[in-house]
Amino acid sequence: MISDNKQARLKGLILCGGKSTRMQQDKSQLAYHGQPHWQYLLQLLQEFVPEVYLSCRQEQAAQFREYPHIITDSVDGAGPSAGLLSAHAAQPDVAWLVLACDLPLISRQSLAALLQARNPLKAATSFNSHFNNSPEPLIAIWEPAALAVLQQNFATGKNCPRKTLLGCDVLVLENVNVMEQFNANTPAEMQEALQQLTDAPPPIPPHPQNTPSSR
Template sequence: MNTHVTPAIYGLLLSGGASRRMQRDKAQLAYAGQPQLLRAWHLLEAVTERAFLSVRAEQRDDPLRAGLPQLVDRYEAIGPAAGILTAQEAYPDVAWLVIACDLPLLDQATLQTLLDARDASGDATAFNSRFDGLPEPLCALWEPSSHGLLKQRVGGGSYCPRKALILSRTKLLPAPGDALDNINTPEEFEQMHQQIETTS
């Protein structure tokens, strides 16, 4: 009799970035009348058992974030790895569907594709980037077993979650078209805004 229980899946929306190139909080950028953060939140909430917003301590009371369940980073100045590690340490027995809040073309079908392809016997399931073919860590499913290597690498001064996926037992899926294209500059936002407004 197989008593192995597949870990539940919780959602983590990363919203703690400093948005330096954008020069404003990317979570507040609106597409089709809705802040990007809330749009991403609804996607995540729809496909996971529970979902949390990853924030830095100083973002907790921000009006856009204050009403959502939060996990406050326990690590400082290490980028997205802070949110992932914080979530894993708060709920070590679950897998985390991690998404960034600056993916305006992400849709529920893409997240469902990732979940349907899950290999719970490995460390992670992720898409390849359509730009460089490397794993996309900020729309990925991180199993509980991925924590050890990520923690070890951060402890050694390497904060790149993508490198952790490369070194882990990661099931890789083909890039989902442009669904994982992110925006980092005011110019990119303007282009994306026009693209979404004309198609919505």
């Protein structure tokens, strides 16, 4: 819990450091919305938080060189915990609004709901995952308290952000737009997401003044 009721500064974090083994191509570069998906997520987050960082492995950094705010993994380990903990190590007093790069259907509606409900006295604010009825760790606001617990768990070989949230005092929300939490990790799931986007009304594009070139 954050001491003295002080609300931590909130920044955005896009997790791009996965190896995309099942997708067979870098998920952050897929163009669901006519541009690399990391750029689409960046524009979404820039509407809500003043600073957004990309989390990636060291060998990926060159492909994001057009964007200045990058946190490369400083923690050994696979999976999203490495990105979360590297961000926490770089800026330990910051709360992070986290998005994974494999969320093709996410829109500003879910982010607005998450931010409106944020309780900084909780360890995190998250949506319930209807896929496994537990907190969704990769569309969530991680307060420093939750990241400190993840750090402790990671040191003992417990490498699962979801299990960390299950052991914390988390505000869990029901998302009325549940399909926005759909993860596309395989070519078949990518095609399913593209079909969903084809069948749905086009999303309102992010504000043009928040494009990467203007930062």
